[in-house]
Amino acid sequence: MSSSEQHAHKHDHDHDHDHSSCGLGDHKEQAVPFAASAAAAVYRIQGMDCSSCAKSLEKHMRTLAAVKEVNVNFSTGKMHIVEEGLGKEAVMQEVSKAGYTASPLAKRMGAKEASADRTGTQLTILSGILLLLGIIGSFTSVPEAVTISLWALAIVTGGYKPARSAFYAIKSGSLDMNVLMSAAAIGAAAIGEWLEGATVVWLFSVGNMLQARSIEKTRDSIRNLMDLAPSEAWVKTGDSLTRKQVEEIQVGEIIVVKPGEKIPLDGEVLVGTSSVNQAPITGESIPVDKTAGDVIFAGTVNESGALEVKVTHLVEDTAISRIIHLVEEAQEKKAPTQAFVDKFAEIYTPIVLVLAMLVIVFPPLFSFGTWGEWFYKGLELLVVACPCALVISTPVAIVSAIGNAARHGVLIKGGAFLEKAGAIQAIAFDKTGTLTEGKPEVKEVLTTAGESEEQMLRIARTVEEQAKHPIAQAIVTYAQKRGFAPLAGNDYRAIVGKGAEAVIAGETYYVGKPALFAELGVSTADWEDSIQKLQEEGHSLIVVGTAKRIIGLIAVADTIREITVRAIQRLKADGIREIVMLTGDNAGTARKVADQTGVSRFQAELLPEQKVEAVKSMQQKGQVVAMVGDGMNDAPALATADLGIAMGGAGTDTAMETADIVLMADNLEKLPHTVKLSRKALRIIKQNIWFSIIIKLAALILIFPGWLTLWLAVVSDTGAALIVILNSMRLLRFKDS
Template sequence: MSGFEQHLHEQHHHDHDGACCHDHQEAHLEPFVAASGATVYRIHGMDCSSCAKSLEKHMRTLPAVKEVNVNFSTGKMHILQDGLDNKAVMQEVSKAGYTASMLAKRSGAQEEASDHTGTRLTVISGILLLLGFIGSFTSIPEPVLISLWALAIVIGGFRPARSAFYAIKSGSLDMNVLMTAAAIGAAAIGEWMEGATVVWLFSLGNMLQARSIEKTRDSIRNLMNLAPSEAWVKAGETLTRKPVEDVSIGEVIVIKPGEKIPLDGEVWNGASSVNQAPITGESIPVDKSVGDGVYAGTVNESGSLEVKVTRLVEDTALSRIIHLVEEAQEKKAPTQAFVDKFAAIYTPIVLVLALLVIVFPPLLSFGTWGEWFYKGLELLVVACPCALVISTPVAIVSAIGNAARNGVLIKGGAFLEKAGTISAVAFDKTGTLTEGKPQVKEVLIADGAKEEELLRIARTVEEHSKHPIALAIIKYAQEHQHMAMVGADYRAIVGKGAVATIDGETYYVGKPALFEEMGVSLTHWTEQIKTLQSEGHSLIVVGTSKRLLGLIAVADTIREITVQAIQHLKASGISEIVMLTGDNAGTAKKVAGQTGVKRYVAELLPEQKVEAVKELQKEGRVVAMVGDGINDAPALATADLGIAMGGAGTDTAMETADIVLMADNLEKLPHTVKLSRKALQIIKQNIWFSIIIKLVALVLIFPGWLTLWMAVVSDTGAALLVILNSMRLLKYREY
C-alpha cells in the first residue's frame, strides 16, 4: 500500500468518526471530499485493472495532480490536486477513455449517469461491419467495402485508440494499446474486414464487461437506497416532512406501520416488530419497545413508532456498512496480488515474443513477412491477461457484496479467502452461544447474614461493572428494592470478580476460587456448589476475606439459533468446534451438551483463551474465534480469523474483528463459511480457465488455426465468462 493509499485508508476512519461535522445544507451533487482534501469520483467504463493503472498514470502526468489512486474493484478515483475544477478532472478522465461522475456526498443522493457514447459507437461500428460483410457477397466494388470496414475501424476504435495514446504517453501497456496495434496492423496488411471485426468484438466485449462489473459494484450501492430520503419529524403535536440530512440528533421521528426507518435511533414511544434483515440478516422480525435501538433501512412491520434520533445520516449503521464494505473491496487478496504480479511479468514476455515472431522467422526464410506479421498480431491480442487479472477482484467484490446484504461484514479479500480455509471454530460462551443476559436463579444465605444485606453489598460492589453477571445481580437487587450502599475503592479482579470498601470494610464479590485463594473456607457449601454447578449455574460468592455472607446462583439461556448454527457448521465440514469460557466446568458441560459442542475448556482467564486458541493452531488447524468483540479482543486477534457479533449495536465489534456479524447471534455464520468456500472455488475456476484459454490460443497460433478475430473472442470472451462466473456469488444462498 502506498503512503497515499495508507493515508486514504486512515482517512476513511477519520471521515466516519467525524461524519457529524459535515455541512448538511450542501448540494446533493457536490463531490465527496475526504478530510485529506482528496476528491472522490466514480469512474465508469473500466473493465480491467490495467485500465485503472493506465488512468492513474495519465492523471499523474498532470502538473496540478499531487496524488491519485484509482481502484478497479470499487470503480472509484481519489485525487489530491491543486488548480483543477471538477469539469477539468472529468475532461482528463474522458481523454483516457473513461467517464468520471461526481461521487455523491450523501448516501441518498443520485450520481450523474454514466456516458453511453461508447455503446453508440459500438452499435454504429457493428452496422458498418455487417454492411461490408453482406456487400462482400454482392458486386459492390472493393474500394466501397474497404471504406465501410475502414469507417467501422475508425468509429469503433476511436475510444480504444484514444485510451491507447494516453496509455503510451504515460508509459502504460494495456489492452487498448495491444488491440489498437492489432487493428492497425490488420489494416496495414490488407485484412480490412478482420481489422474491423477485431475492433467491433473488442468494443462489444469491453461494453459487456464494463456493464457486468458495474452490476457487481451496484450490489453495494443499492444498499444506499434501503433508507428513505425523508422523515416525519415530530415537534409538539406537529408532524413535518424533512430530508434526512436536515434531521438532528435528539429530534423525534414518527414511523408508521409498513414504512422503512430513515435514521438510527431509540424507541421513544410505541411498540412494534421490526424486520432487521437488511442490516443484520436476521430472518425473524425483532420486537421493539421503549428504549430499544432501531436502525435506518429496517422495516417497521406493525405498530406506529416514535423514535429519538441517535445518529446523523452519515453515521448510521447502514452508512457504516456501505463505507466498510467499499473499503474492504479495495483491499487486495493474496491471490489477487499474486495474479497481478504474474500478469506484470507475463504481458511483456509475450509482447517481446510477438516482436520476435514478426521479425525472425521471415529473416530465416520460414515464411512470408505478411504471414508472420499476422501471427505476431495474434500474439499481441493474446498478450493481455485480462481474464486472469479480473478473475479474483470481481469474485471478491461479489462475495463481499453478498455477505453485506446478509448482515455480514467481511473486511477484505484476505479475510474472505481465510474464511474459506478454516477447519476449527472457537466460541466464547457468554453472549455468543448463550443470550448473554443471565438471571439470578437462587440466593443462599450464610448463617448470621441477611438476604437484604447480601444483595445490597453485592449491588454496591458490582455497580461499576458491565459484566453480564454483575448486571443480573444489580437487576435482581433492584427488582427486590434493595438499594446500593456508599462504597469506595472499586476495583475489578480480572477473571475472578470485584472488590469495594463499604463502611470501612473490604467486600469481595466473585468466583468461589477467589475466596479459596484468600483462605476462606467454603466446605459447608461444597455439596450445594457441586449441585448448582452441575445444573449449569454460575456461582458468585459475597463476603470479606474473613467471612461469607452468601452465595448467588446465576444461569444463562441458550440461544435457539446457536444450536442450528452449530449443526450447520458441522454439516459444512468444520471438524472442530470448541467452546472457551471463564465459567465453571459444570456450566460449561451443560451449555456444551445443549449446543452440541463436543470440546470445551472452562475456567479460563482472558489471556488463557489466547493460549487455548494457540493450542488449536499447534494442532495444525486454521482457527476462527467468535466473540462479542469486547472481552475477547486478544483471542480474536490471535486466531487466524476473528469474528465479532453484534456489529450493528457496537462500534467495538466493528473495529476489532476481521469479519463482523451485524446481528447479535450466529444465524449467518454458516452462510459466511460456505460463501467464502464458494468464492475460493470460483476464484480457482477463473484462474485455471483463464490460463487454459491463453495456452490454447497460443498453441493454435503457430499452425495457423487461430484467426485474429478468434484471438479477440478468446480474450474478451474469456474475461466476460470469468465475470459472469464471479457474479454467481452475488446470488449465492446458503441452502
C-alpha cells in the same frame, strides 16, 4: 496487561470499565487505505473493464501537476483524489480524456448520481452496422473501395474510445489492453486485413461493453441497499409534522415513522411499540419487537405500530452507510490470490510482448516465411499478451462474495479474510453472549447463618454496579427489583478474570468466583456441597465476602439460543472438524451448555491468557482456526485466531471497525452461510484462474500452426473475461440451502 486484555471476557467476571478500546484483530492487516483520507474527493468511474484500466487512469491523473494523490480502484469503480486548483469539472474532463466517465460521489450513499455515458455503446452499435454493411457489400458487386471504406469507418468508430485510452496510457507509461488492441487493429489495416481489423475492433468493443455492465452490476449490489432508506422523513415539531429531506435532519430531532414505512435514519424509540424487520442490516429473518429506549436502524421496516424516534446519527453516519463504506473499503483490499495473480500478470505481459516483437522480426529474417505472415502472428500475440480474464478472475469474485455477505447481514473486512473463512477447519466459541443469550439471571441466593440477604445483596450491588459485565448486571438488576439500594463504596478495583472488590464502611469486600476466595485463603468448606450441586445444575456461582469470611452465594444461569444449536449442527454438516467452547465459567455450567449446543468439546475456568493458549494449541495441530466472540470482549483470543469473528455488530461500532468478520445480528444464524459462501468463492476463484490460464495457453499454441485468427484471438480474450465475470457473479445469487 492492557485495558483491552483485562476486559477480554465478559463472562470471566472481569470488571474493567474501559470499553473504549479493544485489541480485536490488531494482528491482522488493518491498514487504512488512502481512500479513507478526509481530504480526498471521491468519484465513481464508469467504463473500466480491467484492472490495467485503473492503473492507466491513475498514471494519467498523476501526470497533472495539480494532483497531489490519486488512487483508482477497479474492484469498486472509485477514484480517490487529492488535488489543488483543478475542481470537479476539470477532474471529470481529464478522466474523460482517458476514455472513462467520472461522476462525483453523492454525500448520501445511494443517492442518484450522474447517469452513465452511453457514447461507447452507441459507437459500438454504429461500428457493428458499418462492419455488417461492408460484409454484405463484399458479397455483391459493390466496388472493393466502398467495402474497405466501410470497414475503415467501422475501425474508426468502434476503435475511437479504445484508441483514445491507448494514447493516454502510452503517454503515462502504461501498457494496457487498449494499447495492444489498437496496435493489432492498426497492424491489421496496414497489411490490408480490413475485415479482420474491423471485426477485431467491434468484438473488442462489444466485449468491453458487456464486461463493464456486468462488473457495474456487482458494484451496485451493495450500493442498491441504500435504496431501502427513504430520502424524506416526517419531522415532529411541537404538535405538527413536516416532510423534510433526510440530509437536512439533525441529530436530536424527532421523526415519526408510520406503520409499513421504511425507517429513514438511525435513532432511539421515544414513544410507541412496533415490530421492525431488520433483515437489511442484520440478515435476521424474524422481525424484532421495539419499544421505548430501543435502537432502530435506517433502511429497516416498521411493520406495525407508529413510532416517535429521536435521531441519533446524520444520514451519512447511519449503520447502513457505515456498512456500505466498510464493505467498499474491504473490496478494495487485495486478497493474497489477487496479489499473486497481479504479480504474475506484470511478468507475463512484457514477456509475451517481447515474444511478439521477436516473432515479427526473426523468422522472416531467416527465411522461415513471409514478413506479412509473421507480422500477422505477431499481432495475434499482441492480443493474447493481455491477461484480462486472469487479472479479473479474483477481484470480481471477491466483490460479489463480499456483497452477498453484506446483504445477508455479514461484514467481511477484505479478500484475505474471505479466503481465510473458506479455509477454516476449527471454530472456537466464547460462551456467554455467543452460544448463550448473554442475559444471565439470578436463580438462587444463599446466605451464611445470621447474615441478612438484603445486606448481602446491597454489598454485591455496590461492588458490581460499576461493571458492564452481564453477570454483574444480572446481580444489580436482581437487587434493584427487590428495592435493595447500594451502599456508599469506594476504591473499586477489578480483579482480572476472577471478580472485583470495593471498600464499604472501611472494610474491603470481594465479589467473584470461588477461586478468588481460595486465593484469599478464605475457606469454602462449609459451602462445598452447595457449590458442587449448583455447578452441576449449570449455574455460574458468585461468592460475596471479605478476606476473612463468606457472607453468601449468588447462583446465576444463562439460556441457550435455539439458533445456536441449529448453527452448530449446520457447521458440523459442512465439515468443520472441531467445534470448541472456551469459557471462564465453571466446568458444571460449561458441560451443560456443551451438551445442549452440541460442541465437540469444551475448556472451562479459563483466564483470558489461557484462552489464547487454547487457540494456539488448536493452531499447532495444523488447523486454520476461527474464534467467535461478542466483539466488545475476547480481544486476545480473537486476535490470536487466524480469523476473528465478532457478533452483534449492528449496535457496536467497535465490532464493525475492528473484527475481521462481523455478524451484524446478535446470533450465529449467518455463520454457516458465511463459511459456505467463502468456500464457494474459493472454488470459483480457482475455476476462473485455471480457465483463464488454459484459454491463454490454447491461444498461444494455436498461433504457430496458423489455426488462430486475429478475431478468434480477440474472442478468446474478451470472451474468457466475460465468462470469468459471469461465473463470479453467481456468488451474488448464492443462497445457503
